[in-house]
Amino acid sequence: MRYDALILGAGMSGLGAGIRLAQAGKRVAVLERHYLWGGLNSFYKRAGRRFETGLHALTNFVPKGVPNVPLTRILRQLRIPHDALRLAPQRHSKSALRLANGETLQLEYSNDLARMRASVARLFPAEIDGFERLVAALPGYSDASESDRTTSARVRLAEFVREPRLVELLMIAPLFYGSPTERDMSWAEYGILFRSIHLEGMARPEGGIKALLELLVERYRAEGGELRMRTGVAAILHKDGRVTGVRLDDGTELECERVLSSAGLVETQALCGEPRASEDDPRIGRLSFVEVCCVLDRAPLELGHDTTIVFYSDSERFLYERPETPVEPRAGVITCPSNYLTSVPDAEPLVRVTCPANHGFWTGLDESRYADEKARAVDAMLATAESFSFPIRPHTVFRDSFTPRTIERFTGHRGGAVYGSPIKRRDGQTDLRGLELIGTDQGLVGVVGALLSGISIANRSVLAPSGGVA
């Protein structure tokens, strides 16, 4: 019994790849170590309540029928009608930058670029022409040049926008939405993220990420795909430079033609037998987060907060980096799932706050101090977040939080690196024939990007059934 393909991880990329391969009539199994689907975009239960991980939003939102954009393309490939996602668009979101004098600059945007234009014009009237030129010059999804991939986004932005505070504001959301590198990203990546967030937009599936995952699992099974939960892969087996199968945690060996791994670059190489990389290996991403979810006694709207997502920087220099301290409360994201234009309000409103954190601190922490340190970090985060939103703590009836340690444990990503390695393999290729990377380390981010990653690599597998190129 030999599989055409085994897929490591039932996250967005693994399920996307699985659906495509099953549609093509391939014998395929998705192997997931955890008992839940989703990977970096998942959900969990705590004290009878369901919480989600990730930023709650789907970027790349477009209404039904808009051609030649990522969302339409992935829905087509997965054979999911747009209506089935029941996407609720955002109200509006903003990036906020607090200056040294205490003043806060707020750049507002929605799924209509006009709102962002107006906001730029209001904040920096002299920069609006530069902003328009910037939008026109953004690299596209697939036409970025080699120099776009090696040029700094900050350097390019400064060519269009003279005001450094506007450059900082324009970096906040794209960095938070998916940069595996600190402070800056390439111009090519910036183009993709700006398009995903600002030219297309943000929405949330009714029922949250769980509903989307259920839809994907249902599609996958309907196409005849096999899904094995609580099935961890201990090793990828290979001979003479070519994949032969995998060995599961329980010792069982499965034979296959090819392996698509969403485990991550360094994690996949470890499964192939490479010695465990040290914590400071440059292939391990440095960005991880502490996230807190607060259940509220009333909706944020009733508290005067109508923003869907606030990306904030409490310092003039946006500190998107691994902090020396346990957590960096001065850089964060506040998301309110009930602030989408939804017709199905959540049973209990909640708000979540996410800030960069120091992975080594949280994994090295003695168990007896973990809970106290977490409570302290979360209090510091909420204190700053409140200055960009509304009084969260007085209205919190229950809260749950997680740290880089939790992220690493449940996703297997070294460093708890939510956006993976700074080194991306855009073609998914590895040194082994028949082994390909999908997911975050193939370089596409967000829910839509991850699905696209799995789909595109699976498509290539289907089109090159003999085992592909080395």
Next chain:
Amino acid sequence: MTRDEIVLAIKDIIATIAPDEELGGLELEVRLRDQIELDSMDFLDIVMELRKRYGVQVPEEDYMQLATLKGCVDYLGPKLESKALVLTALKG
């Protein structure tokens, strides 16, 4: 399958791979790509479904023959003659 059934078979495949497209008014002799949103990947999916449903292999050099519904009927007619129509998306 009759010629009419082949048209239905193709429409059903398109309805399966492109659930958001409106197929009611498809013209027989106008290129499919000019009537609905289909890219080259979608085209490969049509070929893939023909193989899955009817065991019909379409070599790459023949893809051009499938550009219109009439082209599909002419090209697939002999290959599908003895096959029974399979409907998944357009049932009922």
